[in-house]
Amino acid sequence: MEIFTSTGFLGANKVFPPTKSKERLAKYKVNNTRYKGEYNKERQLVIKTVNGTKTINWKVPKLNYYKLVTDKFVGLLLNEKPIIGTKNKDLEDKLNDIVTNSSFWLAFQEAARTFSSLGDGVLYVYNDNGLPGINAVNPEFWYKVVYSNNINNTKCHVLAQPIYEENFDNVATEDKIIALRVMEHYRGYYIERYYSYNGSTIGQPIEYVNDTGETIPVEGKRYATGIRGFAVIDFNNSKAVDEVYGSSDYEIFNEALELKEKKISQLDCVTDKHIDPIVQVPYSTIEENEETGKAEFNGLGNWIAVREGEEIKYISWDAKTDAVLSLVNKLDDEIAVLSEMGKAFLFGEYANVSGEALKTMIKSALDKAARQIDTIEPAIKKALCAMLDIVGVSVTPSDITIGWQDGITETDLTIAQTAKTKIEAGIISRKRAIMKYEGLTAEEAERDLDIINKENSKGGIVHE
Numbered sequence: 206m207e208i209f210t211s212t213g214f215l216g217a218n219k220v221f222p223p224t225k226s227k228e229r230l231a232k233y234k235v236n237n238t239r240y241k242g243e244y245n246k247e248r249q250l251v252i253k254t255v256n257g258t259k260t261i262n263w264k265v266p267k268l269n270y271y272k273l274v275t276d277k278f279v280g281l282l283l284n285e286k287p288i289i290g291t292k293n294k295d296l297e298d299k300l301n302d303i304v305t306n307s308s309f310w311l312a313f314q315e316a317a318r319t320f321s322s323l324g325d326g327v328l329y330v331y332n333d334n335g336l337p338g339i340n341a342v343n344p345e346f347w348y349k350v351v352y353s354n355n356i357n358n359t360k361c362h363v364l365a366q367p368i369y370e371e372n373f374d375n376v377a378t379e380d381k382i383i384a385l386r387v388m389e390h391y392r393g394y395y396i397e398r399y400y401s402y403n404g405s406t407i408g409q410p411i412e413y414v415n416d417t418g419e420t421i422p423v424e425g426k427r428y429a430t431g432i433r434g435f436a437v438i439d440f441n442n443s444k445a446v447d448e449v450y451g452s453s454d455y456e457i458f459n460e461a462l463e464l465k466e467k468k469i470s471q472l473d474c475v476t477d478k479h480i481d482p483i484v485q486v487p488y489s490t491i492e493e494n495e496e497t498g499k500a501e502f503n504g505l506g507n508w509i510a511v512r513e514g515e516e517i518k519y520i521s522w523d524a525k526t527d528a529v530l531s532l533v534n535k536l537d538d539e540i541a542v543l544s545e546m547g548k549a550f551l552f553g554e555y556a557n558v559s560g561e562a563l564k565t566m567i568k569s570a571l572d573k574a575a576r577q578i579d580t581i582e583p584a585i586k587k588a589l590c591a592m593l594d595i596v597g598v599s600v601t602p603s604d605i606t607i608g609w610q611d612g613i614t615e616t617d618l619t620i621a622q623t624a625k626t627k628i629e630a631g632i633i634s635r636k637r638a639i640m641k642y643e644g645l646t647a648e649e650a651e652r653d654l655d656i657i658n659k660e661n662s663k664g665g666i667v668h669e
Contacts (some may be wrong), residue, residue: 208449210353212363215387217400219407221365226348229450233323233345236453239271240322250470265470270462270551271455274544275321277551278454281574282581283314285610288640289589292604294647296593300605301646303592307339313585315341320442320581324451328438328584329364330591332431337592342437349439349449356449362390362437367402384413390430390437398425432591433599440584442577458543465536468529545573578609608641 207225214223222230238244248265289304291297304310312328319341320326327342348363365388370381385402388395399421401408410423419426430436441451541548550567564571586602593600624638633641639650 206447208356209348209350210360212350212361212389214348215363215365215389215400215407217407217409220405221385221402221407223348230345232453236271236322236324236455239269239455240275240318242267242269242272244271245466250467265466266473268462268466268469270458270540270544271322273551274454274458274546275318277546277570278321278574278577279314279317281570282317282578282609283310286310287610288608288637290606290608290637290640290647291600296598296600296604297647299596299598300589300593301648303337303596304589305646307337307592309339309588309592312339312341313588316440317581319344320440320451320577321454324442324444324453326440326442326581326584328588330430330432330436330438330588330595332595335595337595339588339592344450347437347439351449356447359435360391362435362439364388364390364437367404368399384411386413386415390435392434393432394427394429395436396425396427397421398423432594434587434591436591438584438587438591440581442580454544458540461536461539461543465533465540468533468536472526472529472533542569546570582607582609608637610641 207229209223209225214221214225235244245265245267250265287310289297289300291300316326316328323344325344325347327344327347329340329342331338331340342364346364346366348365350360350363352358352360364386366386367382368384368386370383372381382402382404385400385407386397387400388397397415399411399413401411410425412423413421415421441449442454443452444450445452537548537552541551544551547567547569550570583602585607586605589605590600590602624633624642627633628635628638636647636650636654639645639653640647643650643653645653
């Protein structure tokens with residue numbers, strides 16, 4: 206169990222990364238290669254031929270459902286941008302400007318990918334010359350320090366990243382780590398310091414000139430963030446009550462996918478051997494090579510000798526391919542269920558159906574997204590509050606609303622009918638409907654409403 210209740214794991218002569226973190230970091234690396242499609246590089250299937258004289262090393266194929274599951278999940282969240290609102294119109298316009306200018310949703314998209322693939326999403330809010338900025342942090346460089354009597358209460362976030370020496374003189378030179386940058390983030394401030402580091406053990410604190418040209422002294426330097434809370438905000442996938450970190454979406458269906466890849470490899474081998482079948486020949490047709498002393502058959506391909514009286518013919522593997530194909534199909538069903546994506550959504554097994562029909566077909570995926578939003582939304586609101594703090598606006602998460610879309614495109618007629626029904630029922634305002642169903646900002650929606658009002662007052666189309 207990886208729980209830190211102090212920053213004591215940082216300092217001279219300490220093993221880094223900490224021993225406690227090795228299991229989490231190892232899982233990160235494995236799942237990262239799964240998402241990138243770099244897994245199965247060295248995996249091979251060993252098959253013996255019928256005559257037992259040769260072994261075939263058959264490369265196991267990649268069926269990268271890992272990336273597919275993550276990208277489908279992120280698509281449900283962000284194919285249609287969520288609508289951010291507040292109780293105050295001026296604040297809403299300012300907040301939407303901040304979101305647009307900081308590429309907020311791009312940073313969140315990257316963090317949402319690590320949330321699904323690695324189990325943890327980490328956002329970092331910073332002051333960019335007076336303007337709020339945000340980016341996603343690789344969880345591999347992030348450690349959370351919590352209180353011993355309540356692990357859900359955070360003391361600080363630690364960002365620790367190796368710095369490599371730039372060497373352009375020799376392309377064969379291996380990357381050399383020259384320092385370890387450590388940032389301890391507390392509420393309202395962070396401390397930056399540097400250590401000598403050899404890749405496995407932390408050395409002594411050092412003076413270091415950072416990327417901005419500022420010299421960080423040996424004892425480190427403290428910076429105010431201008432943020433009331435933490436500048437680092439995390440959200441965790443499928444986190445157990447006694448854990449600090451989350452769990453990847455890949456863990457639950459990995460075994461089923463590995464078995465499918467193995468069976469596909471076996472089918473490939475069978476198909477290959479049918480293309481290059483074995484020849485059955487009687488003993489009388491076999492001759493001994495005078496030079497090598499080995500038995501040979503004067504023909505093409507592999508051969509196997511049988512008793513006299515048998516005809517010369519090609520034989521193929523007696524493989525139960527139908528049973529294997531049936532198992533592969535069942536594994537598809539299992540992967541779809543375990544990933545909660547459903548076959549219709551995961552494999553695109555639907556015809557040209559309406560948005561409403563599609564929502565019924567992919568209900569399990571929508572349910573998963575809705576459940577994950579409950580985990581993600583508080584983190585997004587904290588990040589938005591932190592960004593407003595930087596520009597001198599103080600709000601609480603309860604002041605912000607987020608209207609999530611489902612990423613399913615409806616026809617224009619369905620959208621219009623839905624919007625009309627909700628407006629007439631008093632469930633939603635005209636401005637909010639334009640923002641929600643047309644994907645416009647608050648300012649753009651106001652402009653459209655002005656044009657619509659002018660058209661209605663003059664009884665026709667107004668050209669602007």
